[in-house]
Amino acid sequence: MGHVRDRRYAPRGQDDVLRLLAAHPFAWLVSAGGEDAAFTPLPLRAECDAAGHLVALRGHLARRNPHVARLRRDGRAQALVMGPQAYVSASWLDDRTQAPSWNYVAAMFDLDVVVSEEPEAIRGELDALVTQMEAGRPGAWGLADMGERYARLASGVSALRGTVREVRATFKLGQDEARHDFAQLLAGLQGAGEASLVAWMQAFAGDAEAGGERA
Template sequence: MGHARDPRYGARSQADLIELLAAQPLAWLVSPGGADAAFTPLPLRAERGRDGALVALRGHLARRNPHLARLRRDPQAHALLLGPQAYVSPRWLDDRTQAPTWNYAAAAFALRVSLSEAPDDIAAELQALVAQMEAGHADAWHLEEMGARYARLASGVTALRGEIVEVRATFKLGQDEAEHDFGQILQGLAANGEDALVRWMRAFDSRGGAGDAPA
């Protein structure tokens, strides 16, 4: 991420990373290099310590996935997360001499992975993921509704915990735009239905949205 070392585009706090994970949990788990390089898309949850700090990412992998063998050999991995993103067109601007760009929120987590096939660990992970994804729905689904099918599902997965070693995050959300251009970009994105990106841009806008949290 080319903007990762520019403080203008950094997370304001860990709350931004936690919100990004909650809004877009599907990430790439990556173990690069070697003949057994592995790349798996999977949902990941934030684990927070007693002080509220983000300490790990949690998820599960199918036992038939060859990525597990790689993680047992080498527990170092990366989780790559891409949140709201969209092309920004100069056609939305009064000044059409400007170049197009791309606004986005993204994070890369370096992880030290541990795996568990203990039934209690698997049950806890599956319950937590379902609870997170079903939260807020009047007709929320519960894992217990699977009945006898649950045992077959649980026997086929491995629980995963990735201790966070390093985070590089980029929230490129128009911080460098002139106020007039920023407003026109928001209008253009909103007209294209990019509501999630618009909310993040407004939240990061120090001209009027400082301190707001993306909804």
Template sequence: MGHVRDQRYAARSQRDLADLLAAQPLAWLISPGGDDAAFTPLPLRAERGRDGSLVALRGHLARRNPHVARLRRDPHAHALVLGPHAYVSPRWLDDRTQAPTWNYAAAAFALRIALSEAPDDIDAELQALVAQMEAGHAGAWRLGEMGARYARLATGVTALRGEIVEVRASFKLGQDEAAHDFGQILQGLAATGEDALVRWMRAFDTRGSGGDEPA
């Protein structure tokens, strides 16, 4: 990420990273290099320590996925998370000499993976993922509703925990824009239905029009 070393676009706290994962749980798990390089899209959850710090990412893989064997050979991997993003057009601005750009929130996590096929670990992971995804919805679904099918499903799953070794994140959300241009960009994005990105931009806005929550 080209902006990852520009402090204007840094996460304000680990809460921003946790919020990004909650808003966009589907990530790419990547094990590059070698003949068995592997790339798998999968939902990941944030594990936080007692002090609230982000310590690990949790998820699961199908046992038949060749990525499992790769992780057993080499437990080092990366998770790439891409949050809300959109093209920013100069057509929205009074100053049409401005260049177009792209606003986004993204993070790359270097991980050390531990795998488990213990039934309790698999059950805990699947239960937690469903609870997270169903939370707040009327008529929320529960794994128990699968009945006997759930036990058969669980035997084909490997639980994973990725200890976070390093994080590189970029929240490029209009921090470098003049106040007038920033307002026009928000209007343009809202008009094109990019509501999630608008919320993130307002949350990171130090001009006084933002808030604490991106979602």
């Protein structure tokens, strides 16, 4: 990832990565290289240990997806997650000699993936995903609502667990902007309807100001 080694754009801590996963669970699972290279969009969930450390990503694939066979042959894969992002127009600045940019939140997870057709693993994964996504909804839906249809669905699913080897995350949120310019860019993005990106920018700016790091 282009900015991943620039410390200005690093996450403040693991909580930022977990927040990204919770808010934007739909990811690309990538198994690159070879004639059976595979690329699948799918929802992924974070698994943390008892101490709260991220240890794995969990999800599921259609059993007929060729990606399942690839993962059985070679479990090494990457998950690519894109969070809020937007074009940042220089037209919002008093100083029109500045160039436009792009602010974004993204992460890459290097994984060792194991797939399973065990009924308990499949039900556990589907139930956890539904519980996460239905949380707070009026009349929230659950697997039990499917009745007998659940067994037919589950028979075509493989559960997956990807042990996290490495995380590379970029939170490019205007950390390099002067205070005056930053305020103008925030206003421009808010006017463009980019509320989610604005919230991330404000959160990071607030922490920087508390630490005395913003000019």
